[in-house]
Amino acid sequence: MSDLPAVERVDSAVYTVPTDAPEADGTAAWDSTTLVLVTVxxxxxxxxxxxxxxxAAARTVDDLLAPAVTGLSALDVPRANEAMQRAVRNAGLPGIAAEAVSAVDIALWDAKARLLGLPLVDLLGAARDEVPVYGSGGFTTYDAERQDRQLRGWVAEEGIPRVKIKIGESWGSREAHDLARVARARASIGDAAELYVDANGGYGAKQAVRVAAGLDGEGVTWFEEPVSSDHLDALAAVRGRVMADVTAGEYGYTLPYFRHMLAAGAVDCLQADVTRCGGITVWLRVAALALSHGLEISGHCAPAAHAHAAASVPNLRHLEWFHDHVRIERLLFDGAPSPRGGALVPGRDGSPGLGLRLDAERARPFRIS
Known part of the structure; x- marks a missing residue:
């Protein structure tokens, strides 16, 4: 055991990057995004x-997680993940602590693959060569011209054949406006591309069913969080009454959360976020849980963190190519992936680990701690 490479040091840094325009969804608005970076x-x-x-996630890394994993074998990532979960038990795992665990877990998998000289997908074992992506943005703050430009950019210029916009504006109080924006989105992308919507839990259950009837006319096939995923019975009720696939799971911080969602029959496709759910270790378990229920999994946001793990599961539907995170990952990291023909091919260039390298010079202006 003493000959195995050990975790010697864990560090954190925080970067906040302004958006390129005001952004909002059905229930929140923001003008910047914060990334907590962990190096092992x-x-x-x-x-x-x-x-x-x-x-605050960086403080959790420094105070609770670094002591828990330092000295452990760098090859035993599941052991380290379990040690971190125990270390935050009294602090409360769901939320910020789970996000901190996720960042360290991803760094540990990246380190293990680098130690072995392998792209992470080769270490995990590929189930597919390509990871389909869908363009995601279409914020409720966008005017018609900006929405059109973004959607056409994905479909016509980047060859991404599936896109998503936000609806449920102002907690669902602008149904007619939501449906008008969906109609404009369909006009922008044409009939061949898939059209998705995300209400971020902004509607009530019956309201979501009414809206879904209008979405059917535009060929919408993905209705994300029509109601809050906190209310699984309501989510399941909507699912049973609409044509589009109902999806949720991005706010899952523990494996039991996903079990409860599946047991409720609440979704047609399970979402999970590798930067929230406990890292790659737990994301793979969530994918297996979905597979055991005959469902696919979709990776939520953070495409550079998801791509290798996404390629290693047989029941992947796709990965979210989220506008904000694509900008940030391309800004801060060399080696950030780019889709070709609507898909990523992780490990294509043979770079070890995730294939990412922080560009300290580009990142410096955005570092806050």
């Missing part, structure tokens, strides 16, 4: 992981 030192190798979370 193992001999001559440094692994990199991150989460999109408040700066």
């Amino acid at each position: 030192r193992c001999g001559e190798v440094t692994g990199l992981g991150y989460t999109y979370a408040p700066a």
Whole structure:
């Protein structure tokens, strides 16, 4: 055991990047996004992981998680994940602590793959060569011209054949406006591309069913969080009455959360976020849980953190190519992936681990701690 490479040091840093325009969904608005970066030192190798979370997640890494994993074998990532879960028990795992665990777990997997000289997808074992993506943005703050430009960019210029916009504006109080924006989105992308919507829990259950009837006319096939995923009975009720696939899961921080969602029959496709649910270790377990229920999984946001794990599961539907996170990952990291023909091919260039390298010079203006 003493000959195995050990985790020698765990560090965190926080970066806040302004949006390129005001952004909002059905229930929230923002003008910046914060990324908490974790680096794990193992001999001559440094692994990199991150989460999109408040700066408090970095404090959790420094105070609770670094002591829990330092000295452990860098090859035994599940053991380290379990040690972190126990370390935050009294602090409360769901939320910021789970995001911190996720960032360290991703960094540990990156470090292990680098120690072995392998792209992470080769370490995990590929179930597919390509990871389909869908363009995601269409914020409720966009005017018609900006929405049109973004959607056409994905479909016509980047060849992404599926896109998503936000609806449920102002907690569902502008149904007619929501449906008008969906109609404009369909006109922008044409009949061949898939059209998705995300209400971020902004509607009530019966309201969501009414809206869904209008969505059917535009060929919408993905209705994300028509009601809050906190209310699984309501989500399941909507699912039973609409044509589009009902999806949720991005706010899952523990494996039992996903079990409860599946047991309720609440979704047609399960979403999980590798930067929230406990990292790659737990994301793979969520995918297996979905598979055991005959369902597919979709990766939520953070495409550079998801791509290798997404390629390793047989029941992947797709990965979210989220506008904000694509901007940030391309800004902060060299090696951030780009889709071709609507899909990523992780590990294509043979770079070890996730294939990401922090560009300290580009990142410096955005570092806040």
